Amino acid sequence: MPTVSIENFAVCTGCEVAVLDIGEALLGLLPKLDFVHAQVLMDNKWWGPRGDKDKLEVASADVGIITGGVRTEEDKHIALDMRKNVKTLISLGMCAVHGGIPALGNMTTRESMIGTVYSTHTTEKGQNPPSGIPALLDRVYAVDEIVKPDLQIPGCPPNPDHIADAVVALLSGKPWSLPEKSVCDDCPTKREKKALVAIKRPLQNPDFKPGAPLAEMRCFNEQGILCNGPATKTGCGGHEKTPRCVAAFMPCRGCMGPIRAGAKPMVDMMGALSSIGLDAKQIEDRMAHFNRYIGSHQNLRVLPKK
Numbered sequence: 001m002p003t004v005s006i007e008n009f010a011v012c013t014g015c016e017v018a019v020l021d022i023g024e025a026l027l028g029l030l031p032k033l034d035f036v037h038a039q040v041l042m043d044n045k046w047w048g049p050r051g052d053k054d055k056l057e058v059a060s061a062d063v064g065i066i067t068g069g070v071r072t073e074e075d076k077h078i079a080l081d082m083r084k085n086v087k088t089l090i091s092l093g094m095c096a097v098h099g100g101i102p103a104l105g106n107m108t109t110r111e112s113m114i115g116t117v118y119s120t121h122t123t124e125k126g127q128n129p130p131s132g133i134p135a136l137l138d139r140v141y142a143v144d145e146i147v148k149p150d151l152q153i154p155g156c157p158p159n160p161d162h163i164a165d166a167v168v169a170l171l172s173g174k175p176w177s178l179p180e181k182s183v184c185d186d187c188p189t190k191r192e193k194k195a196l197v198a199i200k201r202p203l204q205n206p207d208f209k210p211g212a213p214l215a216e217m218r219c220f221n222e223q224g225i226l227c228n229g230p231a232t233k234t235g236c237g238g239h240e241k242t243p244r245c246v247a248a249f250m251p252c253r254g255c256m257g258p259i260r261a262g263a264k265p266m267v268d269m270m271g272a273l274s275s276i277g278l279d280a281k282q283i284e285d286r287m288a289h290f291n292r293y294i295g296s297h298q299n300l301r302v303l304p305k306k
C-alpha cells in the first residue's frame, strides 16, 4: 500500500481542510493509502514523541505532500529531507506553489516585519526570543525554489476534485495537469468588450438580478469591478467548471496563479483592462494586487524607499 506523508510550512491549513473536503471520494481513497505523517490527522512529531530527540526526523514515504511556503530554516531543512525521503513530491496549494498570501511579506524586510508585528503595539520594550524558535529565512520561498516537486496543484485552497484526480492519476501511473486557459474561458458572464464605467472602489456590489442565471450578469471588469480572471489559470470550479468566486457573485482574486509558467499577470491584466477602456494606473498598489498569491519567485520584492 503506498505510504503518504504531509508536511505543512507557512500555511493557514486551508489546504489540509481541502483534502478532507474531497468528501465521499476520500472514503474510496483512504483504504488504498497509508498515512505515515500528517499533522492534521495524527500525533507524529519531528523531534520524537516528547520532543526529546536531538535530530529532526522526516518520515520516508512513497508520496510526500507539502503545503505552505518555505519561511523558516526548519521548513527548508524538512523540504530538503523530504525530497530525499519520498519518491513523488507534490506541492499542494498556492502557498507551496507560489508563496501564496504569506509571500506578500516579501514586499518588506524580515527585520521591519518582525518590528512591525511584534514591537509596535507593546507598552514595554521587549526582545524577540533569541532561541528556541526556527529562524526566519530572508523571504518566503515557493517549494520549487528549494527542491523540485513532481506535481504542483494550485489554488487557495485547491479544489478537492483536483486533489482526488491527481492522487488517482498518481496511483495509476498517469500524468495529471490543468489546462493553460484563463478563468474567463470558463466564466459564463455576459461580455461586450467595453467597460460601462471607470474602475470602482474595492468591495462595491456588482449589478445582478438575484436568482437570474450568471449568463445574464455583465462581466465584473466591464462593470468597473476589478476581476483578475483574464490573467488567472482556470480550474478552480473543479468538475463543476464555473469559477468558484464568480459563482458566488464575487470577482476573481487570482488564487490559481498565472495561466502558464513564466506569465506575468500584472502585464496581462494591464493589457486586458486597457482593451475594454479601463486605466489600470487608477489601481493603487498594482504590484501587490496582481501578484497577491504569487509573491515568491521574486514576483514581489522589497521596494526601494521613496
Ligand code: SF4
Pocket (backbone or CB within 6 Å): 010, 011, 012, 013, 014, 015, 016, 067, 068, 092, 093, 094, 095, 096, 100, 101, 155, 156, 157, 158
Ligand atoms: S494555499 Fe490558501 S488555503 Fe492553502 S495554506 Fe495557503 S492560504 Fe491556506
Ligand code: SF4
Pocket (backbone or CB within 6 Å): 183, 184, 187, 188, 189, 191, 218, 219, 220, 221, 222, 227, 228, 229, 230, 243, 246, 251, 252
Ligand atoms: S473578467 Fe471576470 S467576470 Fe469577466 S469574464 Fe473574466 S472571469 Fe468573468
Ligand code: SF4
Pocket (backbone or CB within 6 Å): 156, 183, 232, 233, 236, 237, 243, 244, 245, 246, 251, 252, 253, 254, 255, 256, 257
Ligand atoms: S475565481 Fe479566481 S480567486 Fe476565485 S477561486 Fe477561482 S481562481 Fe481563485
